[in-house]
Amino acid sequence: MSDERAAWDAVGDWYHAWFTGIVLTAVSRRGARDAAELVFGIFRRQQRERFLPGLEKLGIAGLPPAVAAARYHYLSNAIxxxxxxxxxxxxxxxWIRYPPPRWVWPGAAICGIPSEVNAAMLRGWHANNGVMLGCLRLGFVCTGQTVDGQPGLEGYYFEHDRDLAPEERLRFARGERMPRFDPATAPHLPADDWPAERIAKAKRGYAMEYARTAMQEAVALFGPMEGGHLLGLAARLVAMQLYAETAAALGTSTFAEFMVAMATAEGDAADAAPQDDGSIIVTRRGCALLRGVADPHPAMMAAWEDLLVGALAAADRFAVLERVGPLAWRVRPGE
Structure with missing residues (x-):
């Protein structure tokens, strides 16, 4: 089980890095405004699909709006x-607070995230929780952003005495500070409903969901050609950077083994079949990242495949990857 969890963690780190890379690529290639709109779309889509069902799964539906919203962020992010x-x-x-180091912008990546891009996350999700809950009196007050050099992203949900206009649902108040956090008084997940294995799988799924949503939003916002190019470039860059450590975490020594191990850790069956010409055909029985996406555009599949292209470039830049079926590839060794 420990090896299995290590593989799940490796997959989570892989897709987490791709998500962050997508945003950074948008910032560097398209500018802060386009990157902010991309981040807004990602978080609004996730909120629309996950927030209300998540309240039920976490057992916090029916609480006062401000408390339900904040507890959702606390519990779901902790998972x-x-x-x-x-x-x-x-x-x-x-209140909720995301102390450094920030998960979403890991390591030095945070230096490349403009303030407006981080704020778009709050506009996309936090500012809209009251609307989703049917309580237009609920707003979010941001009291600090890590990307601005402050010690964490923090703020509070507050239920006002009147309905808020759309532009009032997110406010910035730099002079306020969240009280000190006491873990003993914080909400917690029911242990019977959330055993360790479920949490470990949910952690993997959390990172994959960000990558999945980013794929959909990039194609929807920028179009399949430009959006697909952005996704694919980020995929190749990230995969080249992460291949060695991911392969080590999975315990693989060949690229075909890496492909099979990644598929397995994502929840898909896969096999590698050696061929008479020295090549290996790797076949997957599904693509977990695109599962649940209604009619995914071919540009999304092509961008996901660029993760393999980038990884192989790092493993052996003379080797060749050739798709031979919908989810089958021939790996030809380098000469």
Whole structure:
């Protein structure tokens, strides 16, 4: 089980890095405004698909709006392996804080994220929780952003005495500070409903969901040609950078083994069949990353395949990867 969890973690790190790379590639190639719109779309799509069902799964539906919204962020992010803190001041005011290091922009990547791009995450999700909950009095007040040099992304949900206009649902108040976090008073997941194996799989799925949503939004926002190019470039760059450490985490020594191990760790069956000409054909029985995407555009599949292209470039730049079926590839050794 420990090897299996290590493989799940490796997959999570792989797709987490691709997601961050997609955003950084948008910033560097298209500018902060386009990158902000991409991030807004990613988080609004995720909120639309995940927020209300997540309240039920986490057992927090029916709580006061401010408390339910803040607890959702605390519990769901904790499942994903994200550092997060929570303080409930009253039924109408509840804080959340993401202390450094920030999961979403790991390591030095945070230096490349403009303030407006990070704020787009809040516009896309946090500012819209009241709308989703049917409580237009609920807004989010951001009191700090790590990308601006402040010690964490933090803020609070507050239920006002009147309905808020759309532009009032996100406000910045730099002079306020979240009280000190006490883990003993924080909400927790029911242990019977969330055993360790379920949490480990959910952590893997958390990172994959970000990559999946980014693929959909990039193609929808920039079009299949430009969006697909951006996704594919980020995929190749990230895969070249991460191949060695990911292969080591999976315990693989050949590229075909790497492909099979990645598929297995993602939840798909796969096999590698040696051929008479010295090549190996690797076949997957599914693509977990695109599972659940209704009619995915071919540009998404091509961008995902660029992860393999980048990984092979790092493993052996003379080797060749050739697709021979919908989810089958021939790996030809380098000469």
């Amino acid at each position: 994903g392996g994200v550092g997060v803190e929570y303080v409930e001041e009253s039924p109408r005011k509840a």
